[in-house]
Amino acid sequence: MKSIIFIAVFCGLMPFVACTQSNKPNPKDKPVGGGCEGCEAIYECPVPFSKLNHIDTLPDFQEPGPKLVVSGVVYKADGLTPAPNVVLYVYHTDQKGLYSKGDKGWGKRHGYIRGWVRTNAKGEYKFYTLIPASYPNSTIEKHIHPTIKEEGFTEYYIDDYTFDNDKFLNGELRKRMELRGGNGVLVTEFKNGMHHATRNIYLGRNIPGYPQTKTGLQSGLERDDNCPAFDPIHLSGADKGRDACPMCKYGYGQGVMVWFNHTSLDTLKTFALLLEKEMQQRGPKNFRAFLVYMNPAYKENDAKSQEVLRKKIMRWCEEQNLKNVAMLWVSSPVDENCELYHINPAVTNTVMTYQRRKVVNKWVNLPYSHSSVAKILLSLQPATASNH
Numbered sequence: 001m002k003s004i005i006f007i008a009v010f011c012g013l014m015p016f017v018a019c020t021q022s023n024k025p026n027p028k029d030k031p032v033g034g035g036c037e038g039c040e041a042i043y044e045c046p047v048p049f050s051k052l053n054h055i056d057t058l059p060d061f062q063e064p065g066p067k068l069v070v071s072g073v074v075y076k077a078d079g080l081t082p083a084p085n086v087v088l089y090v091y092h093t094d095q096k097g098l099y100s101k102g103d104k105g106w107g108k109r110h111g112y113i114r115g116w117v118r119t120n121a122k123g124e125y126k127f128y129t130l131i132p133a134s135y136p137n138s139t140i141e142k143h144i145h146p147t148i149k150e151e152g153f154t155e156y157y158i159d160d161y162t163f164d165n166d167k168f169l170n171g172e173l174r175k176r177m178e179l180r181g182g183n184g185v186l187v188t189e190f191k192n193g194m195h196h197a198t199r200n201i202y203l204g205r206n207i208p209g210y211p212q213t214k215t216g217l218q219s220g221l222e223r224d225d226n227c228p229a230f231d232p233i234h235l236s237g238a239d240k241g242r243d244a245c246p247m248c249k250y251g252y253g254q255g256v257m258v259w260f261n262h263t264s265l266d267t268l269k270t271f272a273l274l275l276e277k278e279m280q281q282r283g284p285k286n287f288r289a290f291l292v293y294m295n296p297a298y299k300e301n302d303a304k305s306q307e308v309l310r311k312k313i314m315r316w317c318e319e320q321n322l323k324n325v326a327m328l329w330v331s332s333p334v335d336e337n338c339e340l341y342h343i344n345p346a347v348t349n350t351v352m353t354y355q356r357r358k359v360v361n362k363w364v365n366l367p368y369s370h371s372s373v374a375k376i377l378l379s380l381q382p383a384t385a386s387n388h
Contacts, residue, residue: 033156041106052118082123159184219344237326255288
């Protein structure tokens with residue numbers, strides 16, 4: 001373990017040997033981000049950006065505290081293409097929750113625990129540090145501040161790195177997250193003496209003033225977004241007849257959600273049976289499938305007709321012998337559940353795969369075919385045991 005840490009520290013500190021300052025804002029860069037006090041600290045990198053490694057070790061790493069390594073891929077605005085040569089600047093508090101020991105420039109405010117990386121040809125980055133402490137005598141969540149600089153645009157901040165298991169990161173705070181650059185909540189895994197976490201970054205996502213590249217029908221959460229809690233009625237599966245939050249109960253495994261708003265259930269038959277077979281083969285701890293029926297014939301306050309329709313769908317599920325696949329009932333394509341998942345009521349279906357409660361991939365208007373099921377399964381990990 002000591003040799004691994006030494007290598008990480010050595011690789012991360014190499015760029016700091018030559019203390020030159022040659023990074024400056026480009027007046028021709030397009031202004032984006034809506035303003036950011038302190039983002040100009042990114043230009044205080046002690047070496048030219050072109051000399052940066054994609055790995056850095058922050059100055060606190062050899063000090064006492066919970067060791068952390070964060071890695072990920074930075075993607076271009078299309079959400080799929082890795083982005084090389086993107087500079088990421090990060091800083092955070094020490095183990096007392098203070099921005100301490102900074103002696104010049106923005107370091108006086110950001111403290112001494114800061115570092116810079118530049119993505120490699122594959123868009124990859126990694127940094128080693130300690131998990132920061134919360135501010136003294138506060139209920140502020142632990143966090144790491146990031147700033148991005150990509151060619152052609154001014155520097156801008158993205159959502160802080162925060163920690164999923166932080167007691168101060170409550171549901172209200174999560175709802176208020178802007179998801180700038182994508183989801184910044186880290187789910188850590190402890191191994192080999194360190195906490196490991198992954199965060200992918202999506203350039204321009206939810207950044208004011210950034211050119212939008214999306215085309216075609218849009219629906220559903222974005223890749224790496226957290227799947228929110230929602231409370232549908234289960235019409236089949238393990239929780240049949242009950243209200244239950246599928247993500248709260250099973251989200252830390254992996255699976256697929258198919259949100260659909262059409263009344264022709266028989267078009268789903270083969271598709272649903274293929275998912276049922278996959279759940280039987282893999283086991284529900286390794287794969288789950290949720291068919292989310294958004295009632296397109298919703299009539300406000302017409303509880304009786306909704307109950308009749310629910311029973312009809314339950315009979316259909318029984319006829320298909322769906323014992324594992326969960327058919328979920330959502331009262332309307334425009335209710336608060338659909339809003340949470342950014343479902344577009346104009347599309348036929350929105351399909352999202354997830355792992356550890358994060359969206360892995362999504363499709364809009366996916367055909368109900370054998371090839372679509374194969375596509376869904378390819379986006380997920382092979383069968384691995386889960387505790388959820």
